[in-house]
Amino acid sequence: MKPSETFRDETPWDIGYDDDKLHEECGIFGVIGAQQASAICALGLHALQHRGQEAVGITSFDGKEFYSQRGLGHVADNFSTQESLAEMPGHMAAGHVRYSTTGGSGMRNIQPLYAELAGGGFAIAHNGNISNAMKLREQLVRNGAIFQSTSDTEVIIHLVATSRYPTMLDRFVDALRMVEGAYSLVCMTPEGIIACRDPLGIRPLVMGKIGDAVVFASETVAFDVVGASFIRQIDPGELIQVDFDGNIHTHRPFGQPPARPCIFEHVYFSRPDSIFDGRSVYSARKEIGVQLAIESPVEADLVVPVPDSGVPAAIGFSHQSGIPFELGIIRSHYVGRTFIQPSDGDRLAGVKRKHNANKMIVEGKRIVLIDDSIVRGTTSLKIVQIMRDAGASEVHFRVASPPTGYGCYYGVDTPERSKLLAGRMDVSAMRDFIQADSLAFVSIDGLYRAVGHEQRDNTRPQYCDACFTGDYPTSLTDLARREDESAQLSFPVNKVA
Amino acid sequence: MKPSETFRDETPWDIGYDDDKLHEECGIFGVIGAQQASAICALGLHALQHRGQEAVGITSFDGKEFYSQRGLGHVADNFSTQESLAEMPGHMAAGHVRYSTTGGSGMRNIQPLYAELAGGGFAIAHNGNISNAMKLREQLVRNGAIFQSTSDTEVIIHLVATSRYPTMLDRFVDALRMVEGAYSLVCMTPEGIIACRDPLGIRPLVMGKIGDAVVFASETVAFDVVGASFIRQIDPGELIQVDFDGNIHTHRPFGQPPARPCIFEHVYFSRPDSIFDGRSVYSARKEIGVQLAIESPVEADLVVPVPDSGVPAAIGFSHQSGIPFELGIIRSHYVGRTFIQPSDGDRLAGVKRKHNANKMIVEGKRIVLIDDSIVRGTTSLKIVQIMRDAGASEVHFRVASPPTGYGCYYGVDTPERSKLLAGRMDVSAMRDFIQADSLAFVSIDGLYRAVGHEQRDNTRPQYCDACFTGDYPTSLTDLARREDESAQLSFPVNKVA
Amino acid sequence: MKPSETFRDETPWDIGYDDDKLHEECGIFGVIGAQQASAICALGLHALQHRGQEAVGITSFDGKEFYSQRGLGHVADNFSTQESLAEMPGHMAAGHVRYSTTGGSGMRNIQPLYAELAGGGFAIAHNGNISNAMKLREQLVRNGAIFQSTSDTEVIIHLVATSRYPTMLDRFVDALRMVEGAYSLVCMTPEGIIACRDPLGIRPLVMGKIGDAVVFASETVAFDVVGASFIRQIDPGELIQVDFDGNIHTHRPFGQPPARPCIFEHVYFSRPDSIFDGRSVYSARKEIGVQLAIESPVEADLVVPVPDSGVPAAIGFSHQSGIPFELGIIRSHYVGRTFIQPSDGDRLAGVKRKHNANKMIVEGKRIVLIDDSIVRGTTSLKIVQIMRDAGASEVHFRVASPPTGYGCYYGVDTPERSKLLAGRMDVSAMRDFIQADSLAFVSIDGLYRAVGHEQRDNTRPQYCDACFTGDYPTSLTDLARREDESAQLSFPVNKVA
């Protein structure tokens, strides 16, 4: 019996996300050397809001003390007032938005996490997932460590705290050598900021400047919004220290391993106006649409995107195929809580609240629907139905990514394989399931072509594409232990509210 | 001295609307004969949320009592729980969303308004504006009437209450004969629902069916979402009664005057998936883009819509001109409260939070920007700037409506004429103001062509287009009185919180 | 069918009052001529909080506009911040605390009520009950009046609004001539304050001065707290006008009828440090204890008050009888919401949360318990039980008022007669019910003696003592109508939330 503590926090408001999409779990932001670091951080996190809407936290440092504020909901709900930012003084700040993290949704798990170590305060914001966190946690607890959260990120802090190396940097590298998985980190100590990316660079992290201040963010769009210029991405396995005098030191404790960045950033996670891995996300998506039109052409009257994520690929598909692009589905800006479904109402009212057919446009037409991906398939089925209800004569479904058949263990919320439509059936069965006249996905090589490669290098893939291929670039210690034991988790991660 | 009472209500959350747009002030919905009338009403109002985000109210009737609930904020914030709807039983309901109404934003002014009259309860939801409300109110108060709100709509209730006619219908028509201005109304009495539209049909109102139930709404999109079929629009000056046995009686107390529906519903107010005045709003907007390309062509590399309202016209413009359509501006879905602007941040951070340039797309390109209208011009100026900051070599601005030079007195929130850019300067000066390389608006006749007429009939215009032409189709009694007196309002409408 | 509107307001927090007491329904306060009228008003209402804990409202006037704020809960919860009072400027203010009023607990019913009449704004705060309100309301509605609340007080406003007299004073007196029942009123018009008391002076109202400002309050204790000096009580049937120049005009439109003030103010309602009807409430209560000891002596070891209301009478009883006064029951200061009763907990835990036996004091002793009154008897029974559980050898119950056998229709919340213990049984049966060794009440003449009279003058009683005698000093029109009709209320007062 290993009891754990269950906490009641305020219920988060229903965040109205599309639960038939994969969800990026986090966005991180850091700034050092700016007058109003916490205000810049809030603005930067707002630009990363699409990476996580459940909770937000900011920690700042004024040269003497660290100040933390955390809240459920959006950045704007928590950090838009003069009062909230006045309580967060200092020239350095780091922040975090999350969708949800391993370890549950309690207030205690909202990042940045903070600890007072022997060498001073230490704050950490993490995007990714430590895939041997449970094993490390058990070892640490056996040696007397007391965890304050159920987050995998806290493992890193305890490893730093108990490291026997003398300097903070050595202790931090010592800790990183023990963890496996995906991690882009922005940490703060009384000496300055440390930003790093795991040896494969699975999760993104970029560096910019705003005047003399140095900024870090998950995506370049955050730099646009705060008015920073984009310098470069952090390399895989690179660790960058910035102190209060503006000195930037770079370290490569893992050498220069070949990168495996997440290809789904191009498919869906990143904002189209971001630059990921040296390439415009918007252009990559349009090019996927081009590849899709080449690989799986269809005779039709209109190309209709599933808004908003299908729009760039639909523009590409339309351009390549010559079939006109039309807004055949209108998306409401006012999603939110689920409504009571009246018994005498429409069986599709739920989906129409968000996506309504533009009936007079689609009536009697052959439609090519373009979406970025299919996860469970439940929304795709309903979208096909509303097209048919609106009078479409044919509905052809084209997907701007390969079939998503495998779970992600690197910080993305994925349903179990048995709930992924592509984990359960082949493309033909999927077409039947969503009741389309035809269904096609871009090929894995087509996807690689769209992002600038000849094809996938199957011996040394250029990206992490495990969700499409099942080819995981790291070992998955906790998962293996669970499967070995065919037993309950000794640390009941998912029960904790 | 005519004192009025000032109330403190909860502050509405900042609704994040674009304050450089005109704002439709209301949406209304009614249903009779359905099992869960209030749930259908909530869903219908949700589909009309774009017509008003500040407050929402629903009143239902269960054959014995009326039940009212009102709240600030969105429909989903107030009416999405089983509990809230369980407190609203009955087969008849009417509701209202509003942006703000004449008379201030207090809880007391949230509609439907309700009064207990000698003949029973009476609830009213109103879209529009009574342009002689102040004069009527003064007369009523002199005779002992006590107003519970500062809304112009309450005038109608008091006119009904004090009418000497015997039946509710006669008293209602008696009241309508005394008011001038724009009104689409959905009213409830213990006998059933009454829906009507002012003699010119300035504001929209449509009728549909959902099984045996009859529904009324400001726009057809509400019928799509609740699963109702669209029957027809209510005619100008028409009054329709529906009782609990499903009998529908139509009355035309004003005869059949020629209609003057608001043309701005086509330009911006209605959702693109609605049908207004017999025509697809989306198609009308695309066609305005076509007319604009014909009237004001330009050599350029890309057609870029100001999202989202500029998108249909941009598609039309692109189609007509052959210039590729690209998402050169990305709109954030997470607007909301205003953020603190850090002193060392970007001067355009505010606008970029909502509209960010897709830099790698627009860099070095000649851009045609398409927006639906220009009101104050402040946002247009910033949009041009972010295009230039992103490296656009030329920025040409094309507007899918004529210059908006006059205020609206029919239920739309318009700045004073002195704050309307087109009220202050000609097109050439406007181009200088927004710093575009060229600026053109669709002509008034081009607009009429886009919605199916040869041209505007200047002796008997087919639409109310007063915001473009200053040609108001009704007298404006209260306005005239104010200007006559060159004095303070006797009823201090705008001071009341 | 006469429908009414049901509103959902925020639920008031459980006010933790003793529901086995009669409850004064309201306290009122007014001030004119003071710099920070609303702050003085808030402080004065706080001192009257014992007269009503459910809701509070203040209206102020700054020479131009009236400002109103209302809230559920205590004065301190609503009016203790600088912000809330800054929104209430002006030199005149009136306020109201209430327990609950005829017409339900909605926000709309919180006083002061306000209306904009032809002559300007009119605000009214009322302590009492209009016993022909329903009849008057029906007449007014038939003539086109629209009520905004379900409060009996609103009837007065409509009577003023529709009066044909020229001046506000005449219209006000005209209205008062039509109402019957109990009313102490503080009203505000743009000309100043009007305070008055019904012809029998059933409910209290006193006048004071604080510098040049004139203040009115339900009890003198409010003057102590705001630092005002007590001038005199308002006479029964007297109407006092105070204008902004400090002029005080007194009117007696009903002549000088003999007074019938509520004797229960001495028994329980008023604070012991108030002066009511020219006499210290504390001294009156002590003297009732003396009378009780004379009339119903008992051999015992200790006199134990039921705290806090029984304390003064217990001191008097102890003094007269020579039996020592001891705190044999300790009252908790932390009452509030009802707790979940654990199944394996104490059956008396609920009452002990509030009143716990001081076991080591009462063990083995003969106890005389002194309480101010017995209403339902349920608490009395439990108090006797906790005394016995604590080891008291005898428990004698002495009550500092006569048996409460009749309901009050003058603004006091009374259970129906069938739920009043003295409405159902005689003293001997009551003793059995509460399981005391003996039970005695002070006689009605004893009570009159304690407040300075030889005895009750049965032909022309000096007080309203209807709750003890059933001798109601006014006709009760609405009650008679209800009983006549043996039917449902045409206006469903009690259903309205």
Next chain:
Amino acid sequence: MKPSETFRDETPWDIGYDDDKLHEECGIFGVIGAQQASAICALGLHALQHRGQEAVGITSFDGKEFYSQRGLGHVADNFSTQESLAEMPGHMAAGHVRYSTTGGSGMRNIQPLYAELAGGGFAIAHNGNISNAMKLREQLVRNGAIFQSTSDTEVIIHLVATSRYPTMLDRFVDALRMVEGAYSLVCMTPEGIIACRDPLGIRPLVMGKIGDAVVFASETVAFDVVGASFIRQIDPGELIQVDFDGNIHTHRPFGQPPARPCIFEHVYFSRPDSIFDGRSVYSARKEIGVQLAIESPVEADLVVPVPDSGVPAAIGFSHQSGIPFELGIIRSHYVGRTFIQPSDGDRLAGVKRKHNANKMIVEGKRIVLIDDSIVRGTTSLKIVQIMRDAGASEVHFRVASPPTGYGCYYGVDTPERSKLLAGRMDVSAMRDFIQADSLAFVSIDGLYRAVGHEQRDNTRPQYCDACFTGDYPTSLTDLARREDESAQLSFPVNKVA
């Protein structure tokens, strides 16, 4: 530079306590073997609410998991609903109310604290103060411990976590041997409850039974309210284990040292209906009043208590002196937030909101005021003033404890010595300060006599009376370190919100 993290939690509502009193910092309660342990715990804590009103927490255990809920404010605000207790299942629970604790008021510091140790979950509720907590904390942090709160109590958890002993009991005793100061503890492990008291028994802790369940509480009054029978107090230095089979094991790891319980529990902290150290608190207080009348008699007309804490001593004084006891000061039950003081209001309005003179009683009389203690003296001064304003001819002040001249380091919130009136001046100067006609305190020997001793045994005092004598029964390591260093705290206890 040793940074610490500052957190923003919700502001507690102003708890309306008298800030001129010493404040007991905590009350604790535990129960094992009951059906609805958390409901019993909530009720028990409610009865201990006077020991701490700022925050409350309960942790329960259902045989598998621990459940924790914490909140700011009163027990009734947090634990009175079925829902809140349904989330706290199990047969064992412990809880805590606090006034404030060393380490600030953040949510993280609300007890019970919980940690997941290698041997399972561990929850702890603490009344007292560890006087070497800072020194221990620094050592633990140097060894890699990460603290989640700023509470001194957390030191105990880390000492248990890092102890090398094999069993939980041995590790717990190992931890206790390292701490110094005052501690009554109720701890929970998966095996059961552990309750203990420090070797001197400075803070109280009692044991009772309710059916087969065993309960622990700071005071016996909690047993009265939950319906438990009082068994005995926990001895100083005693440690009691109770398992789920109801077995009770007692341990005395510190032998049987002579006790030094806090004498201020008799003076003020404990409720008068509690039994402390074998004696009725109420009787002790009355007897102090007797001693005071013997030691410092005065000719006067009335004995007036400062309510409510002065009442028992006033009864004793009255009895001994023969001077009548009267409620010359009336206390309001509705304290709460501080009100805005109107500029033209009474300079004493603040104090009168809480304590108002019963003017008609005290006018022209010679008064003996009885209060339990004088801390800063500011309230005493105002109380004397309101007596004089009310017309008292003489005001003699008698205090039912010796002068409070020294701070408490054992879990009581005391002002610095320089703010204690008796720390700054002698009795004669104190009399001048509070402007009384005479002032006297009970002597230290008089106090000991009142609680049953001949006199204070100055070689081996029977109580901890350090606040009166400066004779601290333990070393004060952290204090000594601070004074040695004449420097800033290395752990900035007081800055942390």
